[in-house]
Amino acid sequence: MIQAIGRRAVTAVEAVGQVGHFFQDMVRALPDVRTWVGPAIVQMRRVGVDSLPVALFIAAFTGVVLALQASYTFTGAVPLYFVGTLVGKTMMLELGPVLAGLALAGRVGASMAAELGTMKVTEQVDALETLAYDPYAYLVVPRVIAGTLMFPIIVAFAMATGIVTGWLTSLALLDLSTNDFLKGLKLFYVFKDIWFGLFKSATFGFTITLVGCIVGLDTRGGAQGVGRATTHAVVYSAILILVLDAFWAVVLL
Amino acid sequence: MKRENEFAVGIVVIAALALVVVGALWLSGAHLGKAEATYTARFRTVGGLGVGSPVVLRGVRVGRIEAIRLAPGNWVEADLKIYAGVTIPEKPAVIAASASLFGEWAATLTSSEPPPADPNIRQDLAAAQAAGGGKWPGATLPDIGQLTAQASRIATDIGTVAARVQTAFDSQAVSDLRRSIRDFGLIADRLVQVTNEQADVIGNVGSNLRRGSEVLADAAGDLHATLGRVDSATNQGQLATILNNTAAVSTDLRTASQDLRSLMGAANRNQESLVRVLVAADTVLSRIANRSGTLGLLVADSTLYRESALTMIQLRQLLSDIQANPRKYFTFSVF
Numbered sequence: 001m002i003q004a005i006g007r008r009a010v011t012a013v014e015a016v017g018q019v020g021h022f023f024q025d026m027v028r029a030l031p032d033v034r035t036w037v038g039p040a041i042v043q044m045r046r047v048g049v050d051s052l053p054v055a056l057f058i059a060a061f062t063g064v065v066l067a068l069q070a071s072y073t074f075t076g077a078v079p080l081y082f083v084g085t086l087v088g089k090t091m092m093l094e095l096g097p098v099l100a101g102l103a104l105a106g107r108v109g110a111s112m113a114a115e116l117g118t119m120k121v122t123e124q125v126d127a128l129e130t131l132a133y134d135p136y137a138y139l140v141v142p143r144v145i146a147g148t149l150m151f152p153i154i155v156a157f158a159m160a161t162g163i164v165t166g167w168l169t170s171l172a173l174l175d176l177s178t179n180d181f182l183k184g185l186k187l188f189y190v191f192k193d194i195w196f197g198l199f200k201s202a203t204f205g206f207t208i209t210l211v212g213c214i215v216g217l218d219t220r221g222g223a224q225g226v227g228r229a230t231t232h233a234v235v236y237s238a239i240l241i242l243v244l245d246a247f248w249a250v251v252l253l
Numbered sequence: 254m255k256r257e258n259e260f261a262v263g264i265v266v267i268a269a270l271a272l273v274v275v276g277a278l279w280l281s282g283a284h285l286g287k288a289e290a291t292y293t294a295r296f297r298t299v300g301g302l303g304v305g306s307p308v309v310l311r312g313v314r315v316g317r318i319e320a321i322r323l324a325p326g327n328w329v330e331a332d333l334k335i336y337a338g339v340t341i342p343e344k345p346a347v348i349a350a351s352a353s354l355f356g357e358w359a360a361t362l363t364s365s366e367p368p369p370a371d372p373n374i375r376q377d378l379a380a381a382q383a384a385g386g387g388k389w390p391g392a393t394l395p396d397i398g399q400l401t402a403q404a405s406r407i408a409t410d411i412g413t414v415a416a417r418v419q420t421a422f423d424s425q426a427v428s429d430l431r432r433s434i435r436d437f438g439l440i441a442d443r444l445v446q447v448t449n450e451q452a453d454v455i456g457n458v459g460s461n462l463r464r465g466s467e468v469l470a471d472a473a474g475d476l477h478a479t480l481g482r483v484d485s486a487t488n489q490g491q492l493a494t495i496l497n498n499t500a501a502v503s504t505d506l507r508t509a510s511q512d513l514r515s516l517m518g519a520a521n522r523n524q525e526s527l528v529r530v531l532v533a534a535d536t537v538l539s540r541i542a543n544r545s546g547t548l549g550l551l552v553a554d555s556t557l558y559r560e561s562a563l564t565m566i567q568l569r570q571l572l573s574d575i576q577a578n579p580r581k582y583f584t585f586s587v588f
Contacts, residue, residue: 045258049265079353088280150262153269160272187357189280190305194273 022214026144029137040142047108047143047209048150052157054107055100059158062095063087063165071174080176084184087166092193096159098245101204104151105237109212112143113233116216117226125217140213144206151205152198159197200248207244208237281305282317289334291319294347294360295381296329296391301358302349308333310362315339318360326384331391333360346378350394358396365390 029036070086116139119125125135163185170176212233219229282305299321308316316335324330333347342364352359365382368375369392377392422430540546544553551557575582 041258041262044262049261052265150265153266156269156273160276186280186282190303191277191281194277194280198273 018218019214022140022217025136026140026210029134029141032134032137032141035134035137036141036145038142039138040145043142043146044150046111047104047146047205048153051104051107051150051154054103055154055158056161058099058103059091059096059162060165062099063091063162063167064169066090066095066162067166067169067174071170071176080174081180081184081187083166083170083174083176084181085187086184087170088163088185088189089193091159091162091166092197094197094245096162097155097197097201097204098241100155100158101151101201101208101241102238104154104205105208105241106234108147109208109233109237110230112209112212113216113219114226114230116213117219117229120217120219121222121225135217140217143213144209147205147209148202149205151201151208155197155201159194196248196252199252200245203244203248204241207240211237211240282307289316289336292333292335292341292345292389294331294333294389294391295324295384295386296331296347296349296393297327297377297380298393299329299331299391300349300393300396301351301356302331302360302393303358306358306360307352308335308347308360308362310339310342315362328381328384330388331360333362333389335362345389346382347389347391348374348394349391351396360391 066087067083070083071080074080074082116125119139125139128135128138167178167181167185170181171178215229215233215236219225221228302318302321304318304321306318307314308318316333316339319332319334321329321331331347331349335341342362344365346363346365348361348363348369349358350361351357363369365378368378371394374392374394378390381388381390381392537546537548541549541552543549551561
């Protein structure tokens with residue numbers, strides 16, 4: 001047992017070291033703009049634009065559920081216009097970034113891990129190095145930059161969608177007027193609500209893409225390894241999103 | 254394909270930026286393109302007022318809190334951004350207060366003339382005004398937390414009292430209370446009995462009173478008749494005459510009294526003479542009793558009395574004779 005504990009400790013330290021090396025190589029590749037800017041646009045399209053439907057779909061139903069649950073909770077105790085407050089605050093501060101992050105961790109993180117893992121096990125990465133391409137500049141940096149920049153944009157749309165569906169739900173199902181909903185929405189609004197959510201989502205995007213790339217480029221063992229890497233990427237991303245969420249809540253709120 | 258990617262990404266980025274900017278401005282209530290005036294109010298404390306809280310004038314939102322900062326002299330200064338076109342009261346004052354039970358605060362723009370009825374608010378406004386600097390005076394009402402804390406203290410006190418009452422009302426106390434209630438029931442029964450008896454007595458008294466009142470009514474009728482008669486008897490000046498006669502009698506009595514008083518004075522003055530007379534009389538009577546003196550001898554000696562009586566008889570005969578025959582005894586001649 002002692003041997004197992006020691007082995008796990010060494011593995012954990014090695015993992016930290018690998019991440020450090022990975023991070024160092026990625027930073028070293030940043031000046032090679034001409035290499036990563038073209039792929040970055042492609043990744044921004046794939047990570048950002050193509051992921052919008054999923055994020056908006058989740059946000060739309062989240063707004064509906066929030067409005068209904070808020071009215072269910074407030075009935076008889078709290079004025080109903082606080083539905084607007086709860087929907088707005090929750091979508092901007094928490095559910096918009098976190099749910100979009102979790103959804104995109106599955107879609108983007110898994111996709112990146114599988115893609116890079118396949119390239120790794122089929123030695124395409126080695127081929128790139130042979131052709132004097134820096135795999136970090138060509139594969140990793142575009143993905144991380146795309147994730148970091150596009151996640152806040154996706155989350156901004158998700159926030160707006162969730163609030164709009166919450167408002168429509170309030171109008172249609174809760175007998176709440178638009179004025180009342182907007183009154184609640186604006187009641188405790190501060191600009192920090194928005195930038196906190198967007199900043200948090202940027203860190204989520206950075207984390208998801210970084211994890212996807214690390215796990216993908218560390219893939220071994222053929223198709224089975226690719227599948228395992230995909231699973232790991234999703235699990236690690238989801239865990240890190242929740243950890244980061246708590247971390248930023250402690251640090252920034 | 255590359256241009257298509259760039260276009261799609263550009264569209265999404267621009268749309269997201271526009272969404273964030275417009276949404277943030279709309280939610281914060283900013284009035285773009287409209288002139289807004291900023292004023293500063295001074296408070297001791299701003300309570301739950303925060304940046305973005307509404308500024309209301311007579312219940313209508315006319316602006317928002319732009320900034321809040323600590324100021325020298327233990328003051329807090331709040332910048333109020335007031336929308337264009339809003340007429341500010343002549344002597345403005347700002348009262349920060351909870352707008353609802355759920356933590357919403359608002360700055361109410363009001364006039365310091367006339368001063369508010371609340372003495373604390375009036376005092377705060379006066380202190381903020383006295384600090385000068387051209388800033389609006391501000392005051393803060395207690396928030397719901399302070400009120401609920403006070404209510405909580407009261408509830409705690411009530412709980413303590415209730416606990417003490419519970420301690421005081423142990424089983425023995427309850428037993429005593431039950432016995433007291435039973436005794437009280439007996440007392441109540443007796444009280445009912447006494448009350449019934451007293452009711453009978455009072456009934457009798459009432460009957461007597463009724464009869465007495467009837468008698469009184471009859472007497473009153475008689476008195477009324479008597480007074481009527483008196484009135485008829487005195488309506489032609491008889492009473493005045495009687496009174497005048499009485500006055501005259503009174504005057505006479507007063508005069509008689511004065512005379513009697515004079516007489517008594519004279520009697521007092523003659524008292525000495527009377528005493529002397531009485532002494533003299535006593536002396537005379539003593540001598541008579543002692544058979545001394547003429548009168549004593551007369552009293553003591555019947556012979557002398559008889560002689561005297563005989564002399565008197567003879568004198569009377571002589572007088573009769575003189576009257577009958579004056580010339581026998583008297584002769585008158587002129588020459």
